[in-house]
Amino acid sequence: MRTVVRCYRSAMPKTGPDEVETEAPVEDRSSLLEVDDEERPARELTGWAERVVAVTAFAVALLVVWQVFRPLPQGSQYYLVIFLAATLPLVFLSYRSGLRFLDRDGGPGIADWSLAVLAVFVALYPVLPWTIGSGGGGYNSFLDRQGLLDPVDVGMGAVLLVLVLEACRRTTGWVLVAVCVVFLAYGYYGGYLPQGWSVAHAGLDFGQIVDALYNSGSGFYGTPLDVAATYIVLFTLYGAVLEFSGAAQFFVDLSVAAFRRSRGAAGRTAVASGFLLGTVSGSGTATAVTIGAVTWPILRRAGYPPEQAGGMLAAAGVGAILSPPTLGVAAFIVAEYLEVSYVTVLGWALIPTVLYYLGILLAVEIDARRLGTTGVEFDGVSAWRLLLRFGYHFLSLIAIVVLLLIGVSATRAVVYATALAFVLAFLDKRTRASARSPRHVFQAIGSGVRAALPVVAVCASAGVITAMTTKTGLGSQLAALLVRLAKSLSDNHTVVLACTVVLAAIALALLGLAVPVTASFIIGWVIIGPALLALDVPPPAAAMFVFYYSVLSEVTPPTALAAVGAAAVTGARTVPTMWQALKYALPAFLVPVVFVLTEPGEYLLGRGPVLGIIWATLVACLGVAALAVATGGWIFGLGPAGPVARVLAAVGGLLLLYLETGALIAGLIALIAAIGVTLLARRRTT
Numbered sequence: 001m002r003t004v005v006r007c008y009r010s011a012m013p014k015t016g017p018d019e020v021e022t023e024a025p026v027e028d029r030s031s032l033l034e035v036d037d038e039e040r041p042a043r044e045l046t047g048w049a050e051r052v053v054a055v056t057a058f059a060v061a062l063l064v065v066w067q068v069f070r071p072l073p074q075g076s077q078y079y080l081v082i083f084l085a086a087t088l089p090l091v092f093l094s095y096r097s098g099l100r101f102l103d104r105d106g107g108p109g110i111a112d113w114s115l116a117v118l119a120v121f122v123a124l125y126p127v128l129p130w131t132i133g134s135g136g137g138g139y140n141s142f143l144d145r146q147g148l149l150d151p152v153d154v155g156m157g158a159v160l161l162v163l164v165l166e167a168c169r170r171t172t173g174w175v176l177v178a179v180c181v182v183f184l185a186y187g188y189y190g191g192y193l194p195q196g197w198s199v200a201h202a203g204l205d206f207g208q209i210v211d212a213l214y215n216s217g218s219g220f221y222g223t224p225l226d227v228a229a230t231y232i233v234l235f236t237l238y239g240a241v242l243e244f245s246g247a248a249q250f251f252v253d254l255s256v257a258a259f260r261r262s263r264g265a266a267g268r269t270a271v272a273s274g275f276l277l278g279t280v281s282g283s284g285t286a287t288a289v290t291i292g293a294v295t296w297p298i299l300r301r302a303g304y305p306p307e308q309a310g311g312m313l314a315a316a317g318v319g320a321i322l323s324p325p326t327l328g329v330a331a332f333i334v335a336e337y338l339e340v341s342y343v344t345v346l347g348w349a350l351i352p353t354v355l356y357y358l359g360i361l362l363a364v365e366i367d368a369r370r371l372g373t374t375g376v377e378f379d380g381v382s383a384w385r386l387l388l389r390f391g392y393h394f395l396s397l398i399a400i401v402v403l404l405l406i407g408v409s410a411t412r413a414v415v416y417a418t419a420l421a422f423v424l425a426f427l428d429k430r431t432r433a434s435a436r437s438p439r440h441v442f443q444a445i446g447s448g449v450r451a452a453l454p455v456v457a458v459c460a461s462a463g464v465i466t467a468m469t470t471k472t473g474l475g476s477q478l479a480a481l482l483v484r485l486a487k488s489l490s491d492n493h494t495v496v497l498a499c500t501v502v503l504a505a506i507a508l509a510l511l512g513l514a515v516p517v518t519a520s521f522i523i524g525w526v527i528i529g530p531a532l533l534a535l536d537v538p539p540p541a542a543a544m545f546v547f548y549y550s551v552l553s554e555v556t557p558p559t560a561l562a563a564v565g566a567a568a569v570t571g572a573r574t575v576p577t578m579w580q581a582l583k584y585a586l587p588a589f590l591v592p593v594v595f596v597l598t599e600p601g602e603y604l605l606g607r608g609p610v611l612g613i614i615w616a617t618l619v620a621c622l623g624v625a626a627l628a629v630a631t632g633g634w635i636f637g638l639g640p641a642g643p644v645a646r647v648l649a650a651v652g653g654l655l656l657l658y659l660e661t662g663a664l665i666a667g668l669i670a671l672i673a674a675i676g677v678t679l680l681a682r683r684r685t686t
Helices: 027-032 047-069 076-094 110-127 139-144 151-172 174-192 206-214 223-245 247-258 265-281 284-302 306-321 329-338 342-370 383-405 410-427 429-436 438-451 453-472 474-487 493-514 517-534 539-555 561-570 574-597 599-605 610-632 643-657 661-685
Strands: none
Touching: 047 076, 047 223, 047 410, 047 438, 076 110, 076 151, 076 223, 076 438, 076 453, 110 139, 110 151, 151 174, 151 206, 151 453, 174 206, 174 453, 174 517, 206 453, 223 247, 223 329, 223 383, 223 410, 223 438, 223 453, 247 265, 247 284, 247 383, 265 284, 265 306, 265 342, 284 306, 284 561, 306 342, 306 539, 306 561, 306 574, 329 342, 329 517, 329 539, 342 383, 342 539, 342 574, 342 599, 342 610, 383 410, 438 453, 453 474, 453 517, 474 493, 474 517, 493 517, 493 539, 493 574, 517 539, 539 561, 539 574, 539 599, 561 574, 574 599, 574 610, 574 643, 599 610, 610 643, 610 661, 643 661
């Protein structure tokens, strides 16, 4: 999900020349600040283009809300046809082609308008009451031709395929498009592969490929687009209303005010801001840039180098994709694939989110001591006064959780929360005037839909991958190949599972370097998910493993988008910033392995007896702390940790995370040894 990033002015007044500025000093980089995990910057539209896009986006918002309470009688796929026909043209008007001879200096050109009109026609073709083909018009007639499309149907589907891939290219680049083309080529040419190959299949002709994409529930109108057209758009609308009401700035201001006069306060402020803003953002890159614009001046005055500060901001921002109640897009797809409620997925994510931010906080405290940072003092409104005045912004978040817990669907819960957030906006005199303006309300609601356009393009393109995987059986074939490769190394089930997990983690990390988080999860689930399930890994553990490793690609060099955005704010070198972000998030790379490698690992997903969950969480916290010592090179209360102590701490942390009795004892011994070595080294130095 996307959060438009702007440079806000803090609500806390400045009182002196030494005051820390909370307005972003990055005016010269303003073009870099409107970013997201899944997209390129959009056009600044004016004139008729802006009017058409704004009106259409507002109409889509009304349609989405209407579908929540009064679903269209023709079924969900009919709704998805209408939704894609309304949103796909907006991509061509809102995003540049990247080709100089087509792009105008201002708004969309003739080619963009032509593609938009063509997208409306071919996307609506299945539901038109008339047809230029021989099969008859109307949606029911189109469905009756499933598997037997006439030439006009195939032509329309082929054009829609090209338009969907072009929309994906405009919003996310060439990589995902290339992946889709590879899957299409596999579907078409798979019959020519040697029959002895495990991935060979009978082959599909072009008509069968278009039928799978255009007239089935696994292609363009499959689960990914269904999630985008329901959950994602509603949550982006919610985020737009929160931004309109000033909630985003309140969360950042509250974090700044909460840690004002303590050592390490600057780092804690950045982490707390990332967590609070992440609960409503769902976008790692946008969150990193937003909190960086406000907290970088504080971090700089405290003594943080640009690279360390950028890495900290990136790691804190990526937590937005992991933070309930608004997780990343892939979390909604997890709920759909496993056929569970969204609140169940939130429960699975709760403890891992705590462990993630615990690791970052410990790393921040270690850096504060290792770098010798200073406390930054400033005058301003206290945290308690901010809570008393603007604490109502938390009510809509609380409302979502409460409604989900009492059994209200996620779609209705977010609609009610959005309405509540809009009503609460009138309590702030700074937004009251805007809230009274129909034009501002119109723009705020429309911006929520426009924010979801890149996700729509990605999810529609992901339908190519899921359709080809389903039609050819590629997912089960690759899963069997992965398990066979692991079994070639050992016959022991535990070793086979460990090897499969390692290979899957590497594959997901490499996949995440090339495609957005949502696409990475979808590809990973259809290929790696079956391999984990074949080794008796519980579906929730397998799904969350794939989800977390898809997310953690955001801080993995060389394409860590969150680190790129943070480096743009701090003026740091990009690659060193990525390595710093990886250092902060490193413990989180190991926690998902626990889900699938050990039986008590499911306790970290909140699945199991209460005492078991508490025990596993405490042990995992100790393991994360040990890993933080290993990566940061500092033991609290003792000082710097030498190489031997860091190695012992790393071994102890890994053993503790295994969550087995023998490993627990060995991990504690290794951790005690690390402390003993540090004590001896300190005594010698003294």
